[in-house]
Amino acid sequence: QSALTQPPSASGSPGQSVTISCTGTNSDVGGYNYVSWYQQHPGKAPKLMIYEVTKRPSGVPDRFSGSKSGNTASLTVSGLQAEDEANYYCCSYGGSSNLILIFGGGTKLTVL
Amino acid sequence: EVQLVESGGSLVQPGESLRLSCAASGFTFSSYWIHWVRQAPGKGLEWVANINQDGSVKYYVDSVKGRFTISRDNAKNSLYLQMNSLRAEDTAVYYCARGESYAVFYWGQGALVTVSS
Numbered sequence: 128q129s130a131l132t133q134p135p136s137a138s139g140s141p142g143q144s145v146t147i148s149c150t151g152t153n154s155d156v157g158g159y160n161y162v163s164w165y166q167q168h169p170g171k172a173p174k175l176m177i178y179e180v181t182k183r184p185s186g187v188p189d190r191f192s193g194s195k196s197g198n199t200a201s202l203t204v205s206g207l208q209a210e211d212e213a214n215y216y217c218c219s220y221g222g223s224s225n226l227i228l229i230f231g232g233g234t235k236l237t238v239l
Numbered sequence: 240e241v242q243l244v245e246s247g248g249s250l251v252q253p254g255e256s257l258r259l260s261c262a263a264s265g266f267t268f269s270s271y272w273i274h275w276v277r278q279a280p281g282k283g284l285e286w287v288a289n290i291n292q293d294g295s296v297k298y299y300v301d302s303v304k305g306r307f308t309i310s311r312d313n314a315k316n317s318l319y320l321q322m323n324s325l326r327a328e329d330t331a332v333y334y335c336a337r338g339e340s341y342a343v344f345y346w347g348q349g350a351l352v353t354v355s356s
Contacts, residue, residue, distance in 0.1 A: 130283070163342035165284070172334060172349060173284065178342035216284050220341040227298050228274065228286035228341065 131156065131217055131231035138237040139207045147234045149200040149217030155229050157198035161220035164193060164202045167233075168213045176215075177202060204236070212238040241265040241345045243335045248350030255325055259350055261318040261335030269293070269313040272338035275320050277331035278349075285331075288320065289338060302328075325354045 132150040139145035149156065149164075156162055162180045165173040175184050177193035180200065190205045200219070204211055217231040247259040261273070275287040288299045288309040297309050308321040318335055332349040 159341070161341035165343070167284075172346040173343070174346070175342060175344050178344075179340055184344065218284075218286075218342070227289055228276075228343075230276075230284040230286060233283040 129229075131219060131229055133215075133217060133231040133234045135232070136235045136237065138239055139204075140239045141207050141209065143207050144203060144205045145207060145236065146201050146203045147215055147217075147236070149202070149219075149231050151198050151200075151219055151229070153198060154222050155219040156195065156200050158222055159220045160195070162193065162195055162200040163218045164191075165216045165218065166211075166213045167216065173216065207238050209238050212236055241337065243337065243345060243347035245333065245335050245347045245350035248333065248352050250353045250355065251325055252356050253326060253354055255354075256321070256323045257325060257352060259320040259322070259333055259335075259352070261320075261347060263316045263318065263335075263337075266337070268311075268316040273311065273318045274336040274338050274343060275309060275318075276334045276336050276343065276346075277329075278334070279328075279331040282331075287333070290318070322352070325352075327354050330354045 160180050164177040167173040180195045181193045192203045194201050214233045216233045221229045242264045244262045274289040290297050290309045294311050306324045310319045334349045335347040336343040337345040
């Protein structure tokens with residue numbers, strides 16, 4: 128099963144909003160409400176930002192939100208801040224393929 | 240505080256074996272699925288394997304099936320990854336990660352495995 132498709136880069140100015148897409152198939156993103164998003168700063172471990180498509184773990188600012196339509200999930204970061212500059216990875220349950228978690232290729236978010 | 244601490248990363252030659260360990264603390268280890276996720280240098284995240292709460296169910300990505308074995312010792316709050324017949328493409332940082340609702344809520348700091356002659 129192939130990795131989920133994300134744009135390699137995205138950018139926005141401080142205070143603006145940016146949306147990162149994540150496209151899969153009916154067998155993963157479109158088939159289950161188990162999409163998660165991770166933020167990773169260079170040299171650091173990933174951090175969970177969104178799970179079950181729209182839910183935020185405790186401590187994650189409400190500037191981060193998730194959504195899904197069909198086979199495409201999205202992460203929106205509102206009110207961009209300098210510390211939001213990082214790599215973002217989407218992830219979906221892989222369902223019956225036994226590939227339990229399928230990650231996207233990652234998107235480098237640059238705060239201009 | 241949830242902590243996951245990997246150890247055992249090293250430089251090995253192709254074809255050799257290596258065992259990674261992950262020491263868990265700050266939560267009831269035996270209540271959670273645990274994953275191994277890896278990241279090759281400069282690349283994205285790749286799920287490798289996971290194991291259920293009592294160790295009776297295990298899943299692997301196709302590229303490691305038959306070479307890697309995931310296991311756990313709930314009495315020691317520890318997770319393991321036995322890696323045999325290592326290849327250059329297995330070079331990566333390996334993260335131990337606590338699973339919940341098909342997401343990873345907590346990650347270790349990672350252990351670097353380098354496979355090179």
